[in-house]
Amino acid sequence: METFRTYDTGDFYDELIEANGRPRSGAQLLVDKIESLPAGDLVLRQKAAEAMLLKMGITFNVYGRDEGTEKIMPFDIIPRIVSSSDWQQLESGLKQRIFALNEFIQDVYNDKRILKDKVVPEDLILTSRTYRKECEGFTPPRGIWCHVTGTDLVRDSDGCFYVLEDNLRCPSGVSYVLENRQVLKRTFPQVFGASRVRPVDDYPTKLLEMLEFLAPDNVQTPTIGVLTPGIYNSAYFEHSFLSQQMGVELVEGQDLVVADGFVHMLTTKGLKRVDVLYRRIDDDFIDPAVFRPDSMLGVKGLIEVYKAGRIAMANAPGTGIADDKVIYAYVPKIIKYYTGEEAILPNVPTYICRDDQDRAYVLAHLDQLVVKAANESGGYGMLVGPHATETERAVFAEKIAAEPRNYMAQPTISLSRVPTIVGDRIEGRHVDLRPYVLFGEEIYVQPGGLTRVALTKGSLVVNSSQGGGSKDTWVL
Amino acid sequence: MLSRVANSIYWMCRYIERAENVARFISVNLNLLLDMPSEKGKHWEPLVMITGDQALFEKKNSDYNRDAVIRFLTFDRGYPNSILSCLAAARENGRSIREIISSEMWEHLNNFYLELADAKSLTMALEDPHRFFKIIQMRSHLFTGLMDSTMSHGEAWNFARIGMMMERADKTSRILDVKYFMLLPQADLVNTPIDNIQWTAVLKSASAFEMYRKEHHHITPRKVAGFLIFDSQFPRSIRHCITKAQICLHRINGSPTGSASNVAEKMLGRLKADIEYTDIDEVVDHGLHEYLDRLQTRLNQVDGAIGTTFFNLKPLIENATQEQSQA
Numbered sequence: 001m002e003t004f005r006t007y008d009t010g011d012f013y014d015e016l017i018e019a020n021g022r023p024r025s026g027a028q029l030l031v032d033k034i035e036s037l038p039a040g041d042l043v044l045r046q047k048a049a050e051a052m053l054l055k056m057g058i059t060f061n062v063y064g065r066d067e068g069t070e071k072i073m074p075f076d077i078i079p080r081i082v083s084s085s086d087w088q089q090l091e092s093g094l095k096q097r098i099f100a101l102n103e104f105i106q107d108v109y110n111d112k113r114i115l116k117d118k119v120v121p122e123d124l125i126l127t128s129r130t131y132r133k134e135c136e137g138f139t140p141p142r143g144i145w146c147h148v149t150g151t152d153l154v155r156d157s158d159g160c161f162y163v164l165e166d167n168l169r170c171p172s173g174v175s176y177v178l179e180n181r182q183v184l185k186r187t188f189p190q191v192f193g194a195s196r197v198r199p200v201d202d203y204p205t206k207l208l209e210m211l212e213f214l215a216p217d218n219v220q221t222p223t224i225g226v227l228t229p230g231i232y233n234s235a236y237f238e239h240s241f242l243s244q245q246m247g248v249e250l251v252e253g254q255d256l257v258v259a260d261g262f263v264h265m266l267t268t269k270g271l272k273r274v275d276v277l278y279r280r281i282d283d284d285f286i287d288p289a290v291f292r293p294d295s296m297l298g299v300k301g302l303i304e305v306y307k308a309g310r311i312a313m314a315n316a317p318g319t320g321i322a323d324d325k326v327i328y329a330y331v332p333k334i335i336k337y338y339t340g341e342e343a344i345l346p347n348v349p350t351y352i353c354r355d356d357q358d359r360a361y362v363l364a365h366l367d368q369l370v371v372k373a374a375n376e377s378g379g380y381g382m383l384v385g386p387h388a389t390e391t392e393r394a395v396f397a398e399k400i401a402a403e404p405r406n407y408m409a410q411p412t413i414s415l416s417r418v419p420t421i422v423g424d425r426i427e428g429r430h431v432d433l434r435p436y437v438l439f440g441e442e443i444y445v446q447p448g449g450l451t452r453v454a455l456t457k458g459s460l461v462v463n464s465s466q467g468g469g470s471k472d473t474w475v476l
Numbered sequence: 477m478l479s480r481v482a483n484s485i486y487w488m489c490r491y492i493e494r495a496e497n498v499a500r501f502i503s504v505n506l507n508l509l510l511d512m513p514s515e516k517g518k519h520w521e522p523l524v525m526i527t528g529d530q531a532l533f534e535k536k537n538s539d540y541n542r543d544a545v546i547r548f549l550t551f552d553r554g555y556p557n558s559i560l561s562c563l564a565a566a567r568e569n570g571r572s573i574r575e576i577i578s579s580e581m582w583e584h585l586n587n588f589y590l591e592l593a594d595a596k597s598l599t600m601a602l603e604d605p606h607r608f609f610k611i612i613q614m615r616s617h618l619f620t621g622l623m624d625s626t627m628s629h630g631e632a633w634n635f636a637r638i639g640m641m642m643e644r645a646d647k648t649s650r651i652l653d654v655k656y657f658m659l660l661p662q663a664d665l666v667n668t669p670i671d672n673i674q675w676t677a678v679l680k681s682a683s684a685f686e687m688y689r690k691e692h693h694h695i696t697p698r699k700v701a702g703f704l705i706f707d708s709q710f711p712r713s714i715r716h717c718i719t720k721a722q723i724c725l726h727r728i729n730g731s732p733t734g735s736a737s738n739v740a741e742k743m744l745g746r747l748k749a750d751i752e753y754t755d756i757d758e759v760v761d762h763g764l765h766e767y768l769d770r771l772q773t774r775l776n777q778v779d780g781a782i783g784t785t786f787f788n789l790k791p792l793i794e795n796a797t798q799e800q801s802q803a
Contacts, residue, residue: 054590055583055586055587056579056583056586230572231568231571231572236571240571240574240575241575243575244574244575249478250575251478252480254480255478255479255480265478266478266479266480267477267478267479268477268478268479268482268631268635268728268786268787269729
């Protein structure tokens, strides 16, 4: 039976329940509500929420599987609740971090001061797969590179938040935040109303304002498009959703051409000039004339128009340099270098495999560490040491020895947990948190973010492509 | 609007209309069989003939029995015009433009497809086909109704209507063609009860029976053909479909009907004028089959002209830039 009376927080930090079994201050209303429901009612509400998501067609595609490629993102109706004091720290920490990373990208492609001052090793930058030589000497419109960021945060058993990774290229998931909220408002209407949860629905408006802010100066009412790889992309739903919410065009590469020095859409009435693109295609595929020539998704000649200042793009090409997982280790130093302040949000301690001492330690402690490749995402190219087999560890040891630059390792964080419906019981499951940050005229942090939950008992991998789900996130 | 979007919405509606037509054909045939002396297979083959895909059917099946035809026309994913394939295609198109269509349309279409793709559907189609195909038809109508009442009647809607009307005109011409071909040679059956039932079925295949009765009362092959081609008010007559398609086409460019500002308008206008100034006696004298065959070709040409006028700008642009750089 679904109740908190038998709930066990274990040795983990629980986001709703204190170690003594009492609800945390902001969670009291919710816990009381769930306790007051007749037996079976919570599961029924869960089923109703899932049916709603399927009916709305809120699905994602899983790469590398032919059949049943379309799934709903598993969703758990018990929300994660973030207190307002925790949130204040997160918000100021994220603003500081994004500001510094933007300075860093601008510097790396232009003056290279931070490299000359040897705060970050130069060869690390130049050997990064996400470093774009084509961006050297370039300053994007308004000096902003990373317009949209989704930063992954985790909370350890000490109750502190740590930054796990920065996603500055095409972070996805914000549409789930908005849709999860719609569903949850209908699932727990009274508790939601009484808890005074901060709204997340501002996001599309803020995104639109940010995109308008980038438009070339001489353009009064800019034409804006969301550039998607198409319906087979795993985040297609989100691309379509955001363009619908903003009321802008959703375009594919095949809808755009470069002519007369501008980018145009092909419309039923001829060509129409585009001024700003929120592109959701990776750098590699965005312009076959500059990056991968075999790309069918991009627009030939786009980068040339972009460099001439005749179209703006979010995010700028080249931002990937700042979410290289090895360069990540230097972010606290980067923050200090550009702001003079200590980082408000700490990093997870990181061992850099190109460093001989660190590498020796990593290879000797593979069974305790999480190892990550510098430029993989979605939970791919990753070893969770304590949960891996002897053979898997041996394979990774070889990879590290062969290409030390490309790997880093971190101690296993015992991620915090949130009560989650499992069958007809409530059990703790591990979560992370991805807030979304917009950098336009000012920096905006959406109050909430995507709480991803590892639905398998004991699992620490929260990625949707690896069996993770999501929860609504309530910031009070 | 984007050419790709216009193309998708046009095809989304064509596929829904196509699925509904197939469901209606099967439904009418099932009813017809209740009144007919049993002759194995004879009554299921024409259904596949209407689609024009006998070769594909025969490659997969040895004879035209009820279950094989229902499976083929309804659930065969390898057959591009089966109801399931049509809905899958309509939904893929809908998915690529869901920011353009209303959520009501998208949610209905999504649900429509998901339930049809469910294994339970096949069982129901074989065990209770009357109910099953009725549901398919009603869901298609619901989609059309949602489109009409939840989506602005702007450019996208006009493309949707053109797609639907072109498909409907094509299907009506095919029903008529196949049935006329099948029924007419049996001179000994003329004016027998069987003959009447057959022609009633033709009308029902186009949902036209009741409306025909109000107009003509008695059922004769010539009048049935005339009604399905030339009636100006019946929503599935070829003339009506073409008239409606023309209105929508001219709304897109804002040009008045009666003149043409592009190839598509020109070709559709000519087709409409021809239909308006032709009658059924003329058609029968020259051969109904030849007339319908020519009509289908012209419908295809209009479809092609809509494509080059609105959907496929790219080749034109590439040619233009090539010419410019050579000059």
